Amino acid sequence: MKRVITYGTFDLLHYGHINLLRRAKAQGDYLIVALSTDEFNWREKQKKSYFTYEERKAMLEAIRYVDLVIPEENWEQKKTDVAKYDIDVFVMGDDWAGKFDFLKDQCQVVYLPRTPEISTTKIKEELHT
Numbered sequence: 001m002k003r004v005i006t007y008g009t010f011d012l013l014h015y016g017h018i019n020l021l022r023r024a025k026a027q028g029d030y031l032i033v034a035l036s037t038d039e040f041n042w043r044e045k046q047k048k049s050y051f052t053y054e055e056r057k058a059m060l061e062a063i064r065y066v067d068l069v070i071p072e073e074n075w076e077q078k079k080t081d082v083a084k085y086d087i088d089v090f091v092m093g094d095d096w097a098g099k100f101d102f103l104k105d106q107c108q109v110v111y112l113p114r115t116p117e118i119s120t121t122k123i124k125e126e127l128h129t
Contacts, residue, residue, distance in 0.1 A: 002028030005081060006091040007072050009036040011049040013059050016115035023112050024091040025065035032085055033060050034072040044075065082106045 004027045010017055025031040035057055041047045049056065057069045070081070078100065080091060086105045092100060094111040103109050 001030055002088045003030045003032065003085045003086055004028040004091055005032045005085060007034040007036070007078070009041060009047070009049060010060055011051055012055070014111050018063065020091075020093060020112060021060075021063055021065040023093050025060075027091055027110060030067045031065055031083075032052060032070060032087070034070050034077075034081060034120045035060060036072045041069075053105045066128045076079050078105065079105060086092075090091045 001067065004024055005018070006024045006106045009015075010021075010033070021031065035053065036045075036049075038049060038053045039071060041049055051059070053071070056061050060069050070085075078090070079102075081087065082103055089108045089110055090100060090103050093114045094102070095114055097111045100109055
């Protein structure tokens with residue numbers, strides 16, 4: 001079984017997220033999503049999610065491409081997660097291109113193109129105009 005992992009906040013879930021998850025799942029047989037916790041988002045990114053971790057987790061678990069959701073609690077856990085979950089492919093959006101190449105000694109690293117016309121940031125900006 002080929003195992004894939006991706007990371008993200010997945011707040012205000014939209015079709016760009018679904019596209020990423022669908023294409024990530026196509027890289028293997030089993031997709032793990034490491035979901036940023038509320039504490040991690042605030043402490044490391046100074047961002048407050050609209051939906052709580054539990055709400056975002058429930059939404060992700062309802063998506064057919066997602067097999068398992070785990071918490072992302074710090075930046076450093078990626079190497080540990082790849083080993084712990086026996087990951088074959090690490091997937092991120094191409095806005096992170098090159099940032100996770102240090103994992104290439106453990107697994108394949110793939111940067112997928114983002115869906116250009118949509119983002120959570122864009123949704124939030126349009127709601128405030």
